[in-house]
Amino acid sequence: RRRERTRTITMSGGQAILGDEASVDKGEGARMASFVGAIAIADLVKTTLGPKGMDKILQSTSGAESVSVTNDGATILQSIVVDNPAAKVLIDIARTQDSEVGDGTTSVTVLCGELLREAEKLNDMRIHPMTVAAGWRTAVDVARAALEASAIDHSADEAQFRDDLFKIARTTLSSKLVTLEKDHFAKLAVDAIYRVKDSLDLEHINILKKAGGKLSDSFLEDGLLLAKTVGVGQPKRVEGAKIMVANTSMDTDKIKIFGSRVRVDSMTKVAEIEEAEKDKMRAKVARIVAHGINVFVNRQLIYNFPEQLFAEAGIMAIEHADFDGVERLAAVTGAEIASTFDHPELTTLGSADLIEEVMIGEDRLLRFSGCGAGDACTIVLRGASQHMLDEAERSLHDALCVMQQTMKNPAVIYGGGCGETLMANAVEEAAKSVPGKKQLAMESFARALRQLPTIVADNAGFDSAELVSQLRAAHHAGHKAAGIDIRTGEVGDMEELGIKEALKLKLHVLLSAAEAAEMILRVDDIVKCAPRQRQ
Secondary structure, eight states: OOEEEEESOTTTTSSBBBBOOOOOHHHHHHHHHHHHHHHHHHHHHHTTOSSSOOEEEEESTTTTOOEEEOHHHHHHHHTOOOOHHHHHHHHHHHHHHHHTSSSSSHHHHHHHHHHHEEEEEHHTOOOHHHHHHHHHHHHHHHHHHHHTTTTTTTTTSHEEEEEEEHHHHHHHHHHHHHHHHHHHHHHHHHHHHHHHHTTTGGGEEEEEEBSSSSSOOEEESSSSSOOOOOOOOOOOOEEEEEEEOOOOBTTTTTTTTTTTTOSSSSSSHHHHHHHHHHHHHHHHHHHHHOOOOOEEEEEEOOOHHHHHHHHHHHOEOOOOOOHHHHHHHHHHHHHBSSOSOOOOGGGGOOEEEEEEEEETTTTEEEEEEEETTTOOEEEEEEEHHHHHHHHHHHHHHHHHHHHHHHHHSSSSTTTHHHHHHHHHHHHHHTTTTTSTTTTHHHHHHHHHHHHHHHHHHHHHOOHHHHHHHHHHHHHHHTTTEEEETTTOOOOOOOOHOOEEHHHHHHHHHHHHHHHHHHHTTTTOOEEEHHHOOOO
């Protein structure tokens, strides 16, 4: 076909419609540019897929040149800057997958890339994109029905459901840096999610990173840990705490001289001004104390003078609790963040059974136990380096997000390529009864689905063609729980191996990848607007 690139579009009379710097990629050129960009992004993260996937080093060249090591698809894709519009679509679906489900970001990107790779072959066969899209939609319906039919729901059996959650967490963590300690971290994640099962709010699970020790030294702590210390002369332990969480300035005991000038004729006048400032602070502290609190947590700094006033009143004052810490404290203690103190009856205070100072490693922290707005817990991560701790936090966050979704939608399916093979077989079987070119589109969809276990096997160094054909044969023989045993390189029983995934995760991967691939497939023009001129 004729490939065409024009700087301007002209009417029959010769009059230009688009400006000089605007451009249009038309027809085949636009479609191929979209395919190439999206497939390149999928190939970038393809090697990170599966339990034996490789890691990437992300190096920032701006500022402090930070370095991070990760195999998390969303983290990798968010850190790269692309110019291709189709590549941006893939990055966007990975970000959506991360926010909605927490895991499966690499899977959704790779599946979308494989669908477009198949679409490129169909395009070369002169099959119209709308025919391909129609075939894909039929294939998605068939695949979804097959996946939902294979799902298992143990929510009625508490012990069995908890075991399912443990296996889901372990499967999620198998492809992460913490895979050697996946049993330990899976248990931490399950225990943590059960602590907050009433609210299922992940904000109530605080993850604290402390360098030192090894990954297996990580532990779950009851209550919320805050990496702050108590002021001088204030109580280190408070029982039956009434907590005010505030975001207010507590540094007005010093004269602000920036932008102002004070003329005095004696040092006595200076002392009077300073005393007036202190009187203002005394009045502010008195208004805070009048709320009947015994713990005051402030987002901003608390200077020496107000700290002394709080100590005299027997109040524990915690300064400079970062914004996340203040928000989380307000959520778990039931407090509302206050900034004015004139109406105590309108202020909502938080509560906790006990606040005390504890030592973790060489650091002092504050532990809030028995918080008023529900149970809270803290997972303390230990590790050899900050890079390892950052990746462990990302891995644990993925596992917690998946389990949060599983608590809401308790259906689970088998992992290890079992779900993809089930869907591919169902789509191929349904394609036999579909006349016309739509059949080719459905068969291409099945091939794309089968690429996921193929890539997992390739990344582990196995003969993927042999392994996937054995897996396909096992499913046709009626072994519906068959999947790839990544440890031995053979087809194994996923029920015996305990490899399970959340149905919500796999459905989201299927639907998001199909929708994004169809969106890119339907493109026939790429119009680049002229840049805005500087005045």
